[in-house]
Amino acid sequence: MATFIIEGQHQLKGSIQPQGAKNEALQILCAVLLTAEEITINNIPDIVDVNKLIDLLRNLGVKVNKIGSGSYTFKADDVNLKYLESEAFKQDGKGLRGSIMIVGPLLARFGKGYIPKPGGDKIGRRRLDTHFEGFINLGADFRYNKEDHFYGVEAKKLKGTYMLLDEASVTGTANIVMAAVLAEGRTTIYNAACEPYLQQLCKMLNRMGAKISGVGSNMLIIDGVDKLGGTEHRMLPDMIEIGSWIGLAAMTKSELTIKNVSWDDLGQIPNVFRKLGITVERQGDDIHIPAHTDGYEIQSFIDGSILTISDAPWPGFTPDLLSIVLVVATQARGSVLIHQKMFESRLFFVDKLIDMGAKIILCDPHRATVIGHDFKSSLKATTMTSPDIRAGVSLLIAALSAKGKSTIHNIEQIDRGYENIDERLRAIGAKITRIDSN
Incomplete structure (x- = not known):
C-alpha cells in the first residue's frame, strides 16, 4: 500500500x-468492440482504472497499439469470446466498475455478453438494473448465477423498441445506446442521461456510421444499422x-x-x-x-x-x-x-x-x-x-x-x-x- x-x-x-476524462474513457474504450475496423483515441488518461480496461480489451483479443502519449489505436477484428467464460475474466472484470460497459457492444455485435459483478469504489449501492432491463427490452435473454455473481445476456438479434429508463444512469444509458446502434429498427430511450461524456460517445458512434438523434437531450432516438466503421476521437x-x-x-x-x-x-x-x-x-x-x-x-x-x-x-x-x-x-x-x-x-x-x-x-x-x-x-x-x-x-x-x-x-x-x-x-x-x- x-x-x-x-x-x-x-x-x-x-x-x-x-x-483526459476518466468517465468518458471508460465508455469510449468499450465502444471499440462495436467494429472490426481501427479506431484511434487521443487524450486517454494514464490512470489505473483506464489501464485496467485497456488490459481487459487486450485479453479479449483487441489489437492495442500505443502511438503516442495518451494516444492509442484499437482494432477488434479477432475478438476472443472464449475469454468471457474463463476464470481469468471473472477476476479481471470484477476489479473494475467500468467493465460493465463491454456488455452492450458484445451483445450487439456477437449476440452475447457476460460480466462478473463489478467492483470499484466503496461509496454505496450502484445498481445494474438499468443496464440489464434495457437489454431485455431490446430482446435479450438475461441470466444471473448467484454463486459466481456472474451476469449474462444473449440474443440472436436485438430489436429496437421504446423504453423509459428507471433512472438517468450514465453508464446504463451508454451501455444501452451501444447495444441499440446495431439493433434492428428504431430504439427510443427516454430519461436518458445527457452528460457531456455520453454526448461524446454518441458523436463518436455517429462518426462510425450510427444514426443517433437527440444527442444532448434526455430522449435519444437510434435507428439501427448493420455495421459500424472506424474513426478517430479525442477525449474531453x-x-x-x-x-x-x-x-x-x-x-x-x-x-x-x-x-x-x-x-x-x-x-x-x-x-x-x-x-x-x-x-x-x-x-x-x-x-x-x-x-x-x-x-x-x-x-x-x-x-x-x-x-x-x-x-x-x-x-x-x-x-x-x-x-x-x-x-x-x-x-x-x-x-x-x-x-x-x-x-x-x-x-x-x-x-x-x-x-x-x-x-x-x-x-x-x-x-x-x-x-x-x-x-x-x-x-x-x-x-x-x-x-x-x-x-x-x-x-x-x-x-x-x-x-x-x-x-x-x-x-x-x-x-x-x-x-x-x-x-x-x-x-x-x-x-x-x-x-x-x-
Missing part, C-alpha cells in the same frame, strides 16, 4: 493541464479534475490557471464554486483562480436561508465533486448544507476532516452541514487512509492546506482516477512525497 507524505500550508502557483478534459483544482487553489490561497478546460462542457461547476465565494475567471478556454488571500464567503439563498448544494443528473451538479465542495467549505466564511443524494456511503470520510479540526455535522448518510473556519483556525495535519477516489483527493486537498505534515495511506485509490498527481502538484509548488510499499 503506497503512501503520500504532505507538508501543508504552502502556496502554489502556476498552471496545470487537466487529464476531466471536469472532476478541473473542479478538484479549483478547490485546491481556494483552500491553499493559491493563484492557479487551469488550461484548456472546455468551458462549454463544465455545466454548473463554475457557478457552484462561485456560490462558495470563490472567484472563477474565464480566460479564453482557461480558468484563472486568483489567490484568495482574504478568504471566501458562502452565499445564502435569496430568503437568507442556508445554502444547500446537492447532486443531480446532468445538467445538475455532478456527485463526484461534492466531496471537494465539502472540504472547500471547511475554510469558508459561513455555512453550507451538502446533500449527497446518490450514494449513501460517500460522506463517511468526514470523520477524517473532523479529526483535522473541521466543523462538520453529519446529519445522516446523505447530508452534512459544514461551518467554515474562515481560515482563523487551520486544519491540523493527521494520518488517514483514502477510502475512494474522490474522498482521497478531498483529503489530499485538506492536507495541502493543513498545518504540519500529513500522511495518506492507500493512495492507490487516488491513482485510479488522477494521473501522476504528485508529480503535477510538485510542479506548482506542493510539498508531497510518494512512498511506495515493498
Whole structure:
C-alpha cells in the first residue's frame, strides 16, 4: 500500500493541464468492440482504472497499439469470446466498475455478453438494473448465477423498441445506446442521461456510421444499422479534475490557471464554486483562480436561508465533486448544507476532516452541514487512509492546506482516477512525497 507524505500550508502557483476524462474513457474504450475496423483515441488518461480496461480489451483479443502519449489505436477484428467464460475474466472484470460497459457492444455485435459483478469504489449501492432491463427490452435473454455473481445476456438479434429508463444512469444509458446502434429498427430511450461524456460517445458512434438523434437531450432516438466503421476521437478534459483544482487553489490561497478546460462542457461547476465565494475567471478556454488571500464567503439563498448544494443528473451538479465542495467549505466564511443524494456511503470520510479540526455535522448518510473556519483556525495535519477516489483527493486537498505534515495511506485509490498527481502538484509548488510499499 503506497503512501503520500504532505507538508501543508504552502502556496502554489502556476498552471496545470487537466487529464483526459476518466468517465468518458471508460465508455469510449468499450465502444471499440462495436467494429472490426481501427479506431484511434487521443487524450486517454494514464490512470489505473483506464489501464485496467485497456488490459481487459487486450485479453479479449483487441489489437492495442500505443502511438503516442495518451494516444492509442484499437482494432477488434479477432475478438476472443472464449475469454468471457474463463476464470481469468471473472477476476479481471470484477476489479473494475467500468467493465460493465463491454456488455452492450458484445451483445450487439456477437449476440452475447457476460460480466462478473463489478467492483470499484466503496461509496454505496450502484445498481445494474438499468443496464440489464434495457437489454431485455431490446430482446435479450438475461441470466444471473448467484454463486459466481456472474451476469449474462444473449440474443440472436436485438430489436429496437421504446423504453423509459428507471433512472438517468450514465453508464446504463451508454451501455444501452451501444447495444441499440446495431439493433434492428428504431430504439427510443427516454430519461436518458445527457452528460457531456455520453454526448461524446454518441458523436463518436455517429462518426462510425450510427444514426443517433437527440444527442444532448434526455430522449435519444437510434435507428439501427448493420455495421459500424472506424474513426478517430479525442477525449474531453476531466471536469472532476478541473473542479478538484479549483478547490485546491481556494483552500491553499493559491493563484492557479487551469488550461484548456472546455468551458462549454463544465455545466454548473463554475457557478457552484462561485456560490462558495470563490472567484472563477474565464480566460479564453482557461480558468484563472486568483489567490484568495482574504478568504471566501458562502452565499445564502435569496430568503437568507442556508445554502444547500446537492447532486443531480446532468445538467445538475455532478456527485463526484461534492466531496471537494465539502472540504472547500471547511475554510469558508459561513455555512453550507451538502446533500449527497446518490450514494449513501460517500460522506463517511468526514470523520477524517473532523479529526483535522473541521466543523462538520453529519446529519445522516446523505447530508452534512459544514461551518467554515474562515481560515482563523487551520486544519491540523493527521494520518488517514483514502477510502475512494474522490474522498482521497478531498483529503489530499485538506492536507495541502493543513498545518504540519500529513500522511495518506492507500493512495492507490487516488491513482485510479488522477494521473501522476504528485508529480503535477510538485510542479506548482506542493510539498508531497510518494512512498511506495515493498
